[in-house]
Amino acid sequence: MPHSIRILILIFICLGSDKILQAQSKQVAIQTLVFAEDSMLQISPLIISGESDSIKLAIAETLQKQLFANLATRNSFDYSFERLKKSTVAIASHPKANTRIFSFNVILQNGVFYHFGIVQRLGGNKKIYRFLLRDTAQDLPTDCMDISLIHPDWIGGLYYQLIPHTLNHKEYFVVLAFDGHNQNSNRSIIDVLYFENNEMHWGAPLFREGIEDPSEDMRVVFEYHKSARILLRWEENKKIIVFDEIAPSYPGAKNNPFLYVPTGDYSAYRASKHGVFTKEILDITDFGQGITPNFNDSKPKID
Numbered sequence: 001m002p003h004s005i006r007i008l009i010l011i012f013i014c015l016g017s018d019k020i021l022q023a024q025s026k027q028v029a030i031q032t033l034v035f036a037e038d039s040m041l042q043i044s045p046l047i048i049s050g051e052s053d054s055i056k057l058a059i060a061e062t063l064q065k066q067l068f069a070n071l072a073t074r075n076s077f078d079y080s081f082e083r084l085k086k087s088t089v090a091i092a093s094h095p096k097a098n099t100r101i102f103s104f105n106v107i108l109q110n111g112v113f114y115h116f117g118i119v120q121r122l123g124g125n126k127k128i129y130r131f132l133l134r135d136t137a138q139d140l141p142t143d144c145m146d147i148s149l150i151h152p153d154w155i156g157g158l159y160y161q162l163i164p165h166t167l168n169h170k171e172y173f174v175v176l177a178f179d180g181h182n183q184n185s186n187r188s189i190i191d192v193l194y195f196e197n198n199e200m201h202w203g204a205p206l207f208r209e210g211i212e213d214p215s216e217d218m219r220v221v222f223e224y225h226k227s228a229r230i231l232l233r234w235e236e237n238k239k240i241i242v243f244d245e246i247a248p249s250y251p252g253a254k255n256n257p258f259l260y261v262p263t264g265d266y267s268a269y270r271a272s273k274h275g276v277f278t279k280e281i282l283d284i285t286d287f288g289q290g291i292t293p294n295f296n297d298s299k300p301k302i303d
Contacts, residue, residue, distance in 0.1 A: 111183025
């Protein structure tokens with residue numbers, strides 16, 4: 001056999017062996033994550049069933065530390081943590097996003113919902129960045145709804161949808177969250193997550209209350225009666241954020257969010273060609289899981 005052919009055969013053998021080793025290494029990494037998820041599932045129910053606030057918070061901190069460590073391991077960004085998601089941890093992700101949010105809460109005895117979370121980001125050369133989230137809602141400035149927040153400041157919540165969004169060649173992630181808030185009210189939140197020099201920011205001027213509104217809001221927060229639930233969801237085929245309108249349950253309850261309830265009307269935020277989301281009213285007779293809104297004839301339909 002000619003020497004050149006022997007060399008080619010050896011090259012092919014080495015390449016094949018390298019691929020086998022890579023596959024085996026990935027399989028080991030995934031199996032390690034399976035075991036890690038098993039371990040976290042053993043303690044996660046105690047966040048809900050713990051006998052005292054101190055026990056619940058201690059377990060939540062332990063779960064956050066374990067998850068933070070596991071999210072640093074190789075191949076962890078491709079691991080779904082689906083069983084943990086079905087247990088206690090909300091996971092907001094998108095197939096086209098290099099970022100995802102893990103969040104969970106502790107319900108304190110005074111009715112306050114206290115949140116924990118982690119943002120995982122996949123950078124160049126598959127380098128993984130992680131950011132710990134610790135609820136700072138009680139310590140935020142009074143104007144936090146109107147300003148951008150820099151990590152570690154964070155308006156806590158359970159984040160369940162993440163939508164990539166580009167504006168002026170800059171990458172943003174519009175995120176949707178639910179916050180049980182306190183014993184009087186719930187909150188639903190539309191926020192914006194973005195990065196600058198690997199520093200994490202929340203909030204961006206992307207939301208208008210209508211086409212006549214000259215100003216943009218950093219985020220949108222709906223606060224409403226504790227027994228109420230509202231719809232807040234990104235509709236991928238329509239490219240809109242659909243939500244329930246809320247209003248005082250009776251005239252005397254105006255400006256008291258504890259007594260706000262859904263009106264039965266729906267609106268949406270739709271991104272303009274400039275990338276800013278503008279609110280518009282939807283004409284809907286029914287809206288359930290998988291049912292898309294019927295747009296008013298005066299508005300252009302999206303096919």
